[in-house]
Amino acid sequence: MDDNAIIELFWARDEGALRETQSKYGGYLYTIACNILANNEDSAECVNDTYMKAWQTIPPNRPVKLSAYLGAIVRNLAITVFRRRGNLSNGGSQYALSLDELEECVSGGETPPDKAEARLLGRCISAYLRTLSPQTRDIFMCRYYFCDSISDIAGYFGSSETKIKSSLFRTRKGLKEYLKKEGFDV
Amino acid sequence: MRYDSGIALFDAVTDIDEALIEQAESYVFPKAKQRLFRHIGAAAAALVAVAGIGTAWALFGAQNGGMLNSGGYEPDYVYPAVLPLAALNNTAGITTERETDIDLGSFLTGQPPFYWCGEVTDSYTLTNTTDGDITVQTVYPYIGNLAGMNDEMPAITVDGYAVRTEIFVGDEVWDADIGEMFTEEQQRDKLTADGEYLQKALAGNISLDIPVIAYRMTDYGYSGDRTPNDPYTLAVRYDLVGHNARILTTGFDGMHYDNDTGLYRHSFFLPHNEYEDYPYPRYIIAVSGDITNIRIEGYKNGGCHPGEELGGVYGSVERVETTLSAIIREYMEKTEYYNERGYDLDLLMSKCDGVLRQHYILGGDDVQTYRAARLSEIIGEAVSEDHVIYQRFDVTVPAGGSADISAVTRKKADWLSGNEGRYYAVKVAPAYSISLDYTSQTACVSDLGHLEMITPEQDYTDRELGTEPVSLEPGTGNYEVKVKPVSKTNN
Numbered sequence: 299m300d301d302n303a304i305i306e307l308f309w310a311r312d313e314g315a316l317r318e319t320q321s322k323y324g325g326y327l328y329t330i331a332c333n334i335l336a337n338n339e340d341s342a343e344c345v346n347d348t349y350m351k352a353w354q355t356i357p358p359n360r361p362v363k364l365s366a367y368l369g370a371i372v373r374n375l376a377i378t379v380f381r382r383r384g385n386l387s388n389g390g391s392q393y394a395l396s397l398d399e400l401e402e403c404v405s406g407g408e409t410p411p412d413k414a415e416a417r418l419l420g421r422c423i424s425a426y427l428r429t430l431s432p433q434t435r436d437i438f439m440c441r442y443y444f445c446d447s448i449s450d451i452a453g454y455f456g457s458s459e460t461k462i463k464s465s466l467f468r469t470r471k472g473l474k475e476y477l478k479k480e481g482f483d484v
Numbered sequence: 485m486r487y488d489s490g491i492a493l494f495d496a497v498t499d500i501d502e503a504l505i506e507q508a509e510s511y512v513f514p515k516a517k518q519r520l521f522r523h524i525g526a527a528a529a530a531l532v533a534v535a536g537i538g539t540a541w542a543l544f545g546a547q548n549g550g551m552l553n554s555g556g557y558e559p560d561y562v563y564p565a566v567l568p569l570a571a572l573n574n575t576a577g578i579t580t581e582r583e584t585d586i587d588l589g590s591f592l593t594g595q596p597p598f599y600w601c602g603e604v605t606d607s608y609t610l611t612n613t614t615d616g617d618i619t620v621q622t623v624y625p626y627i628g629n630l631a632g633m634n635d636e637m638p639a640i641t642v643d644g645y646a647v648r649t650e651i652f653v654g655d656e657v658w659d660a661d662i663g664e665m666f667t668e669e670q671q672r673d674k675l676t677a678d679g680e681y682l683q684k685a686l687a688g689n690i691s692l693d694i695p696v697i698a699y700r701m702t703d704y705g706y707s708g709d710r711t712p713n714d715p716y717t718l719a720v721r722y723d724l725v726g727h728n729a730r731i732l733t734t735g736f737d738g739m740h741y742d743n744d745t746g747l748y749r750h751s752f753f754l755p756h757n758e759y760e761d762y763p764y765p766r767y768i769i770a771v772s773g774d775i776t777n778i779r780i781e782g783y784k785n786g787g788c789h790p791g792e793e794l795g796g797v798y799g800s801v802e803r804v805e806t807t808l809s810a811i812i813r814e815y816m817e818k819t820e821y822y823n824e825r826g827y828d829l830d831l832l833m834s835k836c837d838g839v840l841r842q843h844y845i846l847g848g849d850d851v852q853t854y855r856a857a858r859l860s861e862i863i864g865e866a867v868s869e870d871h872v873i874y875q876r877f878d879v880t881v882p883a884g885g886s887a888d889i890s891a892v893t894r895k896k897a898d899w900l901s902g903n904e905g906r907y908y909a910v911k912v913a914p915a916y917s918i919s920l921d922y923t924s925q926t927a928c929v930s931d932l933g934h935l936e937m938i939t940p941e942q943d944y945t946d947r948e949l950g951t952e953p954v955s956l957e958p959g960t961g962n963y964e965v966k967v968k969p970v971s972k973t974n975n
Contacts, residue, residue: 366502420499439508454511
């Protein structure tokens with residue numbers, strides 16, 4: 299079923315919306331959650347919470363791209379669970395590893411940004427990513443949005459892990475310069 | 485807290501444009517498709533209870549979705565624009581006219597990146613409006629890599645005569661830099677003597693005369709009988725002296741990180757005879773820090789798994805105090821690939837510095853403590869990463885006279901695809917009058933060959949070139965010609 303039809307089910311408060319969402323995106327959402335949490339039970343719970351949140355927020359929202367909408371929800375939920383667990387060790391979580399990598403882009407501030415600032419930062423990152431070649435951009439997204447492992451990403455692109463790491467390094471460095479140029483205090 | 489500094493950035497990634505997420509989904513989704521969602525049965529029942537939904541449902545694997553849905557054109561391969569001539573010294577009294585000609589008559593189609601776009605002739609007339617001769621210290625730049633230098637470097641002539649140029653290579657440039665070479669900021673940085681990037685390029689090669697401790701494998705082999713194709717493997721493990729060591733290896737094919745010990749195991753297939761062995765030494769090099777308690781292990785194959793140990797594998801290790809440059813030079817000189825390609829080894833070694841820093845083998849003392857990398861991969865990256873490469877030469881323009889400079893390049897074309905098929909594009913970056921006073925700049929296509937020009941439905945730049953000269957104005961973008969093979973129905 300295409301996304302528009304699923305969204306119409308949500309708007310019609312038809313329970314089939316959840317069944318169709320789970321059928322189409324269940325594995326996708328689980329992948330994102332598991333990359334962050336590295337734990338089956340927690341990941342399943344996050345995906346379950348994602349369905350609930352989708353039910354609660356559609357309507358009034360009418361997502362343009364359902365996969366991205368759901369992906370953002372499960373990503374945020376999984377990150378919250380991860381932080382609540384207080385598990386600062388790797389434990390197989392790609393989120394922890396990729397967070398370490400992104401630390402290079404920022405010096406660390408005393409005050410975390412508010413939601414508006416975070417959205418602005420997100421738009422700025424999008425603008426930077428658009429200056430990159432599609433492959434470089436996709437490698438960045440696979441690592442820092444989907445939290446895929448380096449070895450998985452290397453497999454996607456038929457490349458060595460070394461080349462993937464280099465690509466990410468260069469992108470992080472470019473991002474840091476771009477953010478500075480745009481006035482962000484990094 | 486340890487993660488504070490990256491958290492804001494990581495969270496902001498959630499708000500990235502959905503279109504960018506959608507494009508990357510196509511890599512993640514196939515993997516997701518294979519997961520059976522075994523664990524949600526109980527959670528689904530809980531959802532029914534909590535959300536007040538009376539329907540239970542069975543579990544299915546994820547179906548494919550979220551595939552790239554491209555409208556307009558998306559670039560598959562993107563190459564740099566033709567960059568303008570620049571000068572390092574004061575050129576007051578010199579005016580510059582530029583004409584760029586794109587000859588697509590010999591355009592060769594095929595799968596990128598192995599095709600060429602024909603010839604781009606970037607011509608300049610420098611006119612001296614004073615009553616004294618002026619020597620202009622010129623640099624002609626292009627973006628490329630060391631691997632392609634022999635084929636891609638523009639051929640420079642002055643007044644019709646070939647000139648010998650001095651080559652300088654800047655730091656690595658990335659997509660964002662390459663894409664923005666039409667901006668004044670980028671041209672000031674990379675095309676003027678005051679620019680940080682160009683200054684660093686002109687400073688010359690970086691030395692890697694860094695003292696290192698190298699452990700050289702000697703007298704290695706297998707004492708038993710062998711079959712011609714057995715993959716018997718010698719593996720080396722070690723302990724660290726202290727906590728900080730940066731390791732580089734040569735001749736060790738395998739490199740496996742052990743999660744339990746937090747250290748690498750390096751290994752190589754035992755050659756069956758001396759003729760099979762590598763022509764260069766096998767080293768484990770402690771670039772910083774040191775290793776100790778080196779242990780030689782034998783395995784039946786390169787997996788080096790427990791239970792597959794192999795007795796009779798022997799080897800010795802010789803400790804050598806040397807320099808990183810000596811090790812790299814020895815490796816390069818004994819590797820036919822580099823000798824055959826004729827690389828300037830000092831230049832190549834200098835570019836290894838940047839790659840070594842990317843992998844934290846050099847620098848990064850405040851970030852990482854233990855890292856390892858293979859020298860072959862470091863060098864492989866160094867030859868393939870992009871740089872602004874400069875050809876430096878002097879041109880004396882007589883009083884009241886002029887000098888003609890020409891740079892001829894075989895230029896690769898961008899390759900873009902979309903709903904209406906594929907097209908190719910060649911870009912030209914307009915010059916800002918920073919180091920040279922540009923009084924006119926034009927570009928045109930002199931020969932289309934078997935191509936036709938198109939205007940794509942989704943035109944991402946309004947700066948199109950054609951068969952008539954177009955005046956180039958510096959500003960918001962590069963100029964480009966977009967072409968595709970003539971459709972058969974038109975023949």
